[in-house]
Amino acid sequence: MTTDETDGSMADREEINYDPASSRYHVYECPDCDNVVLALGRDEPPMSCHGESMVRVTDPDITVKPPDVKQVLLQAFGLPKAGLDICLCVIGEGPLSANEVAETLGYDRSTVTRYLNKLVDLGLLRRSELNREGGGVVNVYHSIDLERMRRETLIGFYVWAGEAAALIEDANITKQEYLDENPNRELPDIFWEAFPDD
Template identity: 30%
Template sequence: MTPSADEPRLFECATCGGIGIGENRPECCGQPMAATEATDAAVSEPSLETLLQTVFEMSGTELDVCLCVMEGGELTVAALAEQIGYDRSVVARHLNHLAEFGVVEKRRRIRPEGGHVYVYTPQPPEVVRERLRGEFLSWIRLATAQLDDLQREKVEAIADARTDERQWTVFQEQ
């Protein structure tokens, strides 16, 4: 399946094995990277829920909170908790996580009767999309490094083995 012209494509460096994602052909090691060929992958397409849970550590509850803020405009923890029926501490925890991502803006507002309250306002959809995309690309970079480390560890373990025993057991013990 070939991506359409406006979809990001996956590229790989023939020299170092680095991976790039984008609409335009990136360069690595002084050469243009080669587009990877789409194959029938053994990996299934992730659902939005799986993607959010895996990459952003976002639960279904947090997604509910996020969507309610996106829909409801400026809200306090108390108002949102009442609206969606979750405990205030759960809502506050999820809102703070969403604020870390930059999906919602957290501001302190002084109350006329004294004290203060935090209000949460959604960022525009294009800002949310870009923030999540940036975090996703960071996650890909880290995941790729993990795969590179696995390969390196496997090769080093086999090379260092001074036995006729199978070395795959090294990875089962970790």
Template identity: 40%
Template sequence: MAPTGRTVTDATDGDVADGAPASDDLDRPGVSEEPPEPDLDELLRVVFGMSPAELDVCLCVMEHGTLTTAELTERVGYDRSVVARHLNHLADLGVVEKRRQILDRGGDVYVYTPEPPETVRRRFRETFLRWAAAGVDRIDDLSREKVEGLAEAESATEWTVFREP
């Protein structure tokens, strides 16, 4: 049987394969089979570094189509520099297109147009998967550091098998 809190990679001992939690993990108090569904606002803030203001700007562009920084500033009620900074981040994420438009009276202005919903979903999904993979790697690193620390402790001689060469 796999130890509690570990995953198994082979189903020869009756546990779940493919890195799923061992069955005894699911029986522990506080461990559920279904994690809570993430709130979309929270997910966008955590994964993409969006503040509530940036999320407001993003949603405004998505709802109203092509807008200038000035038009967005009026609609969302944030300072122009805040809106401009958020629009640049959204353009970097690839969820809005930033382009220069020549004005009839002379000069130019940047306008921001939402990318198609399927493009936005794909880009968010790709970025999320990279973020999740990096998070899993970080968790694995922390776990390895903890085991290596135990192996190096004088009182944990039975852990020497986990020391890396």
């Protein structure tokens, strides 16, 4: 399963196969049903299905383009380069106000404020109020605990991956329903054009 990439550097990268022997993650499946799970950093099956341990997948016939961290953050969190730059700036130099981040990176303040608020909503940064010496308060942004960030980003990615897996499953079900209803026809060249938008 491959997709066209808009980023030229990604398009030029070679496809990779899942290699259970050297991977930091493992894919397990139930030998009796279609249940499949992803486990990160584990040597034993993470769960059972039908009362039996799941079996590690060792022979997938699929290649994918290797992920790029910026592309993952963009796809999973809607966080493009500017958002990533802002997040890393606060992690490295915070606590910082929106003005300080904008000055450091040379970004427009409204852009910085928008992404800072998104990063807080995602749980990747936290916001607090700081009393100014001349009076008044200003919002400043801090990095969260690194272990918490690891957890939040991993869970966020798994939620996104789960939604992507559900879309793939829906596509497969729709394809099978089409073939069942049209046993004498092949799939259209562009399959989704055969179905109206919901």
